[in-house]
Amino acid sequence: xxxxxxxxxxxxxxxxxxxxxxxxxxxxxxxxxxxxxxxxxxxxxxxxxxxxxxxxxxxxxxxxxxxxxxxxxxxxxxxxxxxxxxxxxxxxxxxxxxxxxxxxxxxxxxxxxxxxxxxxxxxxxxxxxxxxxxxxxxxxxxxxxxxxxxxxxxxxxxxxxxxxxxxxxxxxxxxxxxxxxxxxxxxxxxxxxxxxxxxxxxxxxxxxxxxxxxxxxxxxxxxxxxxxxxxxxxxxxxxxxxxxxxxxxxxxxxxxxxxxxxxxxxxxxxxxxxxxxxxxxxxxxxxxxxxxxxxxxxxxxxxxxxxxxxxxxxxxxxxxxxxxxxxxxxxxx
Ligand SMILES: Nc1nc2c(ncn2[C@@H]2O[C@H](COP(=O)(O)OP(=O)(O)OP(=O)(O)O)[C@@H](O)[C@H]2O)c(=O)[nH]1
Ligand SMILES: [Mg+2]
Numbered sequence: 314x315x316x317x318x319x320x321x322x323x324x325x326x327x328x329x330x331x332x333x334x335x336x337x338x339x340x341x342x343x344x345x346x347x348x349x350x351x352x353x354x355x356x357x358x359x360x361x362x363x364x365x366x367x368x369x370x371x372x373x374x375x376x377x378x379x380x381x382x383x384x385x386x387x388x389x390x391x392x393x394x395x396x397x398x399x400x401x402x403x404x405x406x407x408x409x410x411x412x413x414x415x416x417x418x419x420x421x422x423x424x425x426x427x428x429x430x431x432x433x434x435x436x437x438x439x440x441x442x443x444x445x446x447x448x449x450x451x452x453x454x455x456x457x458x459x460x461x462x463x464x465x466x467x468x469x470x471x472x473x474x475x476x477x478x479x480x481x482x483x484x485x486x487x488x489x490x491x492x493x494x495x496x497x498x499x500x501x502x503x504x505x506x507x508x509x510x511x512x513x514x515x516x517x518x519x520x521x522x523x524x525x526x527x528x529x530x531x532x533x534x535x536x537x538x539x540x541x542x543x544x545x546x547x548x549x550x551x552x553x554x555x556x557x558x559x560x561x562x563x564x565x566x567x568x569x570x571x572x573x574x575x576x577x578x579x580x581x582x583x584x585x586x587x588x589x590x591x592x593x594x595x596x597x598x599x600x601x602x603x604x605x606x607x608x609x610x611x612x613x614x615x616x617x618x619x620x621x622x623x624x625x626x627x628x629x630x631x632x633x634x635x636x637x638x639x640x641x642x643x644x645x646x
Pocket of ligand 1 (some may be wrong): 450451452453454455456457458459481484487535536537538570598599600601602623624625626627631
């Protein structure tokens, strides 16, 4: 059992600590983290080639080809142009002379895109229990799995009481899938009652129970949905409202899961989910697969929302805090 701190500043300390739980430096090396990325890396290998053989008289050609390589790697036109325009000035002024210097500047500018507007990658859990984390995204991206991994990591802080809310009332066996994660992580769970088809009442019930029984964290699962399906996006908005009605100020975090294998479609998805429910952080999953990493830079740059975690496998331990520099080093080894 967790001992509830009585003063609000103690509570702030508790939740602050929990929010940083993931900040403990990931043990795994970068190779394991991003052993996927094969697709993006293949496309970016051309950058190395370009930079090895370039000569200053051909600067414009090099810059065009660099832009092309970034486009092919799903950076998206706006972001690719922004990156290359940033380099152009320094290349033409001969401030960047060697291929190595250009590569370093390129990496730096991508790290900057991933960090400068996006704000902190810590979980923001507020000061009051329970903190509510709602997980959203398109079908099959890894929402339910991410909830299991999150519970596992948060449980490392001794005595944390977690309640999962089975807000996917749509897909067959979704509830059972979450039950498995609840059992594995010794979390409690609130499920839909027999015949209950709407998710909002389930989430509301979960939050009320968490308040009454002094849970620390509620992890709310939701059904996968296409960002283009208006009625399902409305339903998601209802889910968020129901949570806020059950506990003012909740949810503390709305984490959107982005499937790392998606490519450029990620951007319209993220834009729409953010418009409807206000995304506070991304979880980029399946980086252990054939991930297409470039696109996330344009998502973060355009929306100014940080990637908070990356998923690197299907197991409990396979969630890592997002580290922009490690990410870029994995893209450009
Ligand atoms: N390799 C890999 N597989 C993952 C990762 N995250 C999730 N998966 C797998 O992706 C599949 C879908 O994961 P779920 O957690 O069910 O995804 P979801 O978003 O909840 O799916 P729906 O609820 O159907 O929309 C499962 O087979 C997971 O094991 C990851 O980081 N790496
Ligand atoms: Mg699911």
